Every structure is written in C-alpha cells, then in structure tokens.
Amino acid sequence: MEKKNLDWSNLGFSYVKTDKRFVANYKNGAWDKGALIDDDMIVMSEDAGVLQYAQTVFEGLKAYTTKDGKIVTFRPDLNADRLIDSAKRLEIPPISKEMFIESIRQVVSGNAAWVPPYGSGASLYLRPYIFGISPVIGVKPADDYQYRVFATPVGPYFKGGAKPIVVKISDFDRAAPHGTGHIKAGLNYAMSLHAIVTAHEEGFSENIYLDPQTRTKIEETGGANILFVDFDGNLVVPKSNSILPSITRRSLVYVAEHYCGMKVIEREVELKEVMNGDFKECGLCGTAAVISPIGKINDHGKEFEFSNGMTEMGPAMTKLRNTLTGIQMGEIEAPEGWIMEIDC
Ligand SMILES: *Cc1c(COP(=O)(O)O)cnc(C)c1O
Numbered sequence: 001m002e003k004k005n006l007d008w009s010n011l012g013f014s015y016v017k018t019d020k021r022f023v024a025n026y027k028n029g030a031w032d033k034g035a036l037i038d039d040d041m042i043v044m045s046e047d048a049g050v051l052q053y054a055q056t057v058f059e060g061l062k063a064y065t066t067k068d069g070k071i072v073t074f075r076p077d078l079n080a081d082r083l084i085d086s087a088k089r090l091e092i093p094p095i096s097k098e099m100f101i102e103s104i105r106q107v108v109s110g111n112a113a114w115v116p117p118y119g120s121g122a123s124l125y126l127r128p129y130i131f132g133i134s135p136v137i138g139v140k141p142a143d144d145y146q147y148r149v150f151a152t153p154v155g156p157y158f159k160g161g162a163k164p165i166v167v168k169i170s171d172f173d174r175a176a177p178h179g180t181g182h183i184k185a186g187l188n189y190a191m192s193l194h195a196i197v198t199a200h201e202e203g204f205s206e207n208i209y210l211d212p213q214t215r216t217k218i219e220e221t222g223g224a225n226i227l228f229v230d231f232d233g234n235l236v237v238p239k240s241n242s243i244l245p246s247i248t249r250r251s252l253v254y255v256a257e258h259y260c261g262m263k264v265i266e267r268e269v270e271l272k273e274v275m276n277g278d279f280k281e282c283g284l285c286g287t288a289a290v291i292s293p294i295g296k297i298n299d300h301g302k303e304f305e306f307s308n309g310m311t312e313m314g315p316a317m318t319k320l321r322n323t324l325t326g327i328q329m330g331e332i333e334a335p336e337g338w339i340m341e342i343d344c
Pocket residue numbers: 060184220221222223224225244245246247248249285286287288
C-alpha cells in the first residue's frame with residue numbers, strides 16, 4: 001500500500017478529509033450494520049435533534065504505526081464503553097461494542113494510506129460520534145440517529161519538546177453537580193468555548209475548572225484530566241463524579257503502579273494545597289498529548305510555579321509519559337489487551 005505523500009512531522013491538528021468514513025443509521029428502533037462510504041457530507045433535516053438540542057456524543061482515539069510496522073489502536077474497547085455510557089446519559093440508543101470495534105477496523109484499514117509511519121510522531125486521529133438526525137421540536141429525544149467515524153491525520157503534539165504551559169483557575173464551571181461532566185458530549189465543549197477564548201485573550205493556555213459545588217477542589221481542564229506528583233513521589237489523581245474518565249489517565253495510573261514503582265493516590269485535591277506548594281509536578285493528560293506539563297497555575301493573579309518551572313517537564317511526568325508512549329509504540333511490552341492490531 002502506497003502511503004500518502006504528506007509532511008507527517010509537520011502536520012498540525014486540523015481536519016483533513018480522508019478517503020473513507022463509516023456510517024450506520026438507527027431507524028425504526030434498530031441500528032443497521034453500517035458501511036464504509038466516500039461521501040463526507042451529511043444531509044439532514046433543518047430540525048434535526050442534534051441541531052436543536054445538541055443531542056450528540058463523541059469519542060477520540062488514534063491509529064498509528066508501531067516499531068515493528070503494525071497498524072494499531074490503543075484500548076479501543078474503553079472508548080466503546082465510554083461512548084455507550086455517554087449515549088445512555090443523553091437518551092441516544094447506544095451502538096454495540098462490536099459495532100464500535102468493527103467501525104474502527106474498517107475506517108483504519110480503509111484509510112491505511114493515511115496512517116503515518118513509525119517515528120514521525122504523527123497519527124491518524126479517529127472521531128466516532130452519534131447524533132440525533134430526525135426532526136425534533138418539542139423537547140424530547142430524536143427518533144432516528146446516525147453513527148459516524150471519520151479519520152484525519154494529525155501531527156506530533158509537541159514539536160521540539162514539551163514546553164510547560166501557564167493555566168488559570170477559571171471563574172466558569174464546566175460541569176454541574178449531577179450533570180454531564182463525566183460523559184463525552186459536545187455540549188460540554190460548547191459551553192467551554194467562551195471560557196477558553198477568554199483565557200487565551202488573557203495569555204493563558206488552558207482553564208482549570210473547580211468543582212462546581214464548592215469551587216474549592218481541582219477538577220480538570222476543558223479537554224484533559226489533571227495529574228499531580230507530590231514530594232514523596234506519589235502520583236495524585238483528583239477524584240470527582242464530574243471529571244471525564246480519561247483513558248490516558250486510567251492507563252497512566254496503571255503504568256505508575258506496575259511499571260514505574262509509584263504509589264497512586266486518588267482523592268479530592270484542594271486548590272489550596274496546590275497553591276500552598278504541596279505538589280512538585282503537575283500535568284494534563286489526554287489522548288492528544290499523553291501528558292503535557294503545567295509550569296504555573298494562576299489563581300486570580302496569585303501565581304504558583306512548580307519545581308521544574310517553565311523550561312521542561314518534571315522527571316516523574318517524563319518517566320510516566322515515556323513509559324506509556326513506549327508501550328503504545330511497541331517499544332515496551334504492553335499489558336494484555338491494550339494494543340489492538342488492525343489488518344490493513
Ligand atoms: C476526552 C476528554 C479527556 C481525555 O480523555 P482521553 O480518553 O484520555 O483522551 C479529558 N477530559 C475531557 C473533558 C475530555 O472530553
């Protein structure tokens with residue numbers, strides 16, 4: 001198979017139309033079996049449920065080439081479970097886990113020429129999503145739905161090393177108590193846009209959201225979970241019902257315990273402890289960057305700088321990141337079931 005002639009290492013993170021996408025439809029109370037198609041356009045009613053009441057959920061994962069030349073994805077079974085959980089919360093009929101895995105296989109093999117080569121740092125980003133497609137005017141779930149998966153090649157997250165970022169404590173909330181913070185829904189992102197544009201205008205890279213009930217505890221950013229390392233070398237993971245269960249975070253917790261000899265503590269983390277300097281390192285985690293280092297946190301003008309400052313990622317975060325990316329790339333042996341090979 002001939003690869004596309006792209007400058008893989010210099011790709012950014014933006015949409016590029018690839019050859020094939022998977023589409024399945026839910027009609028008359030059942031999902032059809034779905035197929036790969038060429039058409040990237042969607043024609044729907046002006047009154048589709050997704051357009052009126054934002055009835056849509058999504059996932060994000062990557063396909064990439066390992067050291068031994070295999071095309072793989074990382075723990076797609078967890079993306080399937082999470083999409084199903086998200087769908088149920090928005091009264092969207094969930095697809096089966098089997099259909100999810102099959103759709104990933106088809107989209108990756110149908111776009112094999114777009115999977116970047118090993119060593120480029122680039123990957124093929126996969127975006128599965130389900131949305132209400134039939135007309136809805138009274139507030140209720142749509143009758144019909146569409147499931148799609150498209151693929152778009154994305155470049156390395158860090159070009160020229162991981163640079164620490166400055167983040168602010170946001171005055172906005174991303175999730176209500178007992179709301180939808182724990183599911184991957186477009187609506188959580190729609191309401192974070194004003195907050196992120198504002199933060200960027202003020203010179204910050206990201207927002208840290210606090211727990212919506214007391215506004216004293218650390219939750220996460222708009223699209224990544226937060227990790228801390230304390231002065232005893234433990235990985236400290238904020239716990240809350242409104243944090244999105246990041247697959248990267250859950251994998252890093254395992255890697256910390258089983259590969260790096262670190263103790264993991266999952267508990268509520270007070271903003272106060274962070275600003276008092278109780279933690280040595282801090283980072284954001286998600287599929288895109290695996291870990292990206294936080295250099296400084298700004299709480300309404302009061303600034304705290306972590307030990308490694310603004311020049312580089314701290315040693316514990318670096319070790320965690322290198323170990324997980326090594327597992328993903330086939331350089332370090334993976335736990336059973338973490339890597340799904342795709343025949344292309
Ligand atoms: C997707 C997402 C993450 C990261 O999850 P991964 O599975 O690690 O990619 C974190 N926070 C939010 C709000 C998200 O939507």
